[in-house]
Amino acid sequence: xxxxxxxRAVIENIKQSAKSGQFHNKVELTDPVLTPEQSKKIxxxxxxxxxxxxxxxKKAVGVFMVKTAAKIINKNTEIIGIEKIPKNxxxxxxxxxxxxxxxxTVIRHLTDKLGRKTLGxxxxxxxxxxxxxxxxxxxxxxxxxxxxxxxxxxxGFLSVLKERLVDKKHAxxxxxxxEMWFNYRKPRPPKNGxxxxxxxxxxxxxxxxxxxxxxxxxxxxxFKKVKYILHVLDCLYPDTNKTVKxxxxxxxxxxxxxxxxxxxxxxxKKLTYDFESTDxxxxxxxx
Numbered sequence: 001x002x003x004x005x006x007x008r009a010v011i012e013n014i015k016q017s018a019k020s021g022q023f024h025n026k027v028e029l030t031d032p033v034l035t036p037e038q039s040k041k042i043x044x045x046x047x048x049x050x051x052x053x054x055x056x057x058k059k060a061v062g063v064f065m066v067k068t069a070a071k072i073i074n075k076n077t078e079i080i081g082i083e084k085i086p087k088n089x090x091x092x093x094x095x096x097x098x099x100x101x102x103x104x105t106v107i108r109h110l111t112d113k114l115g116r117k118t119l120g121x122x123x124x125x126x127x128x129x130x131x132x133x134x135x136x137x138x139x140x141x142x143x144x145x146x147x148x149x150x151x152x153x154x155x156g157f158l159s160v161l162k163e164r165l166v167d168k169k170h171a172x173x174x175x176x177x178x179e180m181w182f183n184y185r186k187p188r189p190p191k192n193g194x195x196x197x198x199x200x201x202x203x204x205x206x207x208x209x210x211x212x213x214x215x216x217x218x219x220x221x222x223f224k225k226v227k228y229i230l231h232v233l234d235c236l237y238p239d240t241n242k243t244v245k246x247x248x249x250x251x252x253x254x255x256x257x258x259x260x261x262x263x264x265x266x267x268x269k270k271l272t273y274d275f276e277s278t279d280x281x282x283x284x285x286x287x
Contacts, residue, residue, distance in 0.1 A: 198247075
């Protein structure tokens with residue numbers, strides 16, 4: 001399912017960002033742009049409202065909708081390596097490649113298979129400002145806003161993560177690549193946030209990579225439909241004998257290495273960031 005207009009312009013943005021090594025650039029054209037004050041209002045409202053009955057009711061509806069959607073979207077999704085996840089793993093951060101607004105359903109498919117009732121999804125505040133139905137899902141499908149505000153990250157956000165990961169032992173998805181690059185197959189060098197929080201809270205990371213396979217059936221005039229194969233790569237644990245900084249660097253490096261190795265194995269080519277049309281899954285024409 002193709003979501004979003006101006007896909008050619010977005011692909012061109014991806015091409016130019018990859019060429020310049022700006023792997024965390026925003027490439028979508030219509031994402032909301034927020035002032036620091038608007039972003040702070042979103043995080044303040046979340047912290048204030050998340051335990052209210054109204055919020056919990058809306059969240060129940062949002063989670064039900066995305067769980068239903070996950071079953072439909074992933075009816076043909078394969079999972080390879082699920083046996084690598086210990087049954088008693090407890091609270092855990094999950095990392096994966098970020099290539100579409102619906103690909104988090106692949107991770108939800110995984111947690112459902114594991115019998116876990118909840119999956120928190122960390123999302124940028126700009127997503128919480130989207131209008132209409134998408135905006136509702138972005139706000140209430142067990143999403144946790146993240147911003148660049150150091151005060152929020154060090155206090156409110158960290159407190160929420162501690163509650164969810166350490167106290168309640170939930171699974172939470174965090175995209176180290178930061179920005180979504182539409183249907184982009186290649187793993188990108190990660191930002192350190194996910195690994196810092198794993199190290200800070202001493203929780204493991206489930207390293208994942210989603211392979212995207214083109215199908216014969218058309219999705220629209222420009223794209224073929226695709227299917228997903230979720231690769232569970234490994235469970236990474238902070239070393240209690242290392243500092244938070246050392247663990248952050250180790251986890252980030254190891255997670256990226258695993259994703260690169262998986263990419264090279266499933267697509268049968270060495271990873272470079274020279275742009276090719278096949279970098280964009282489902283694309284029918286050569287750019």
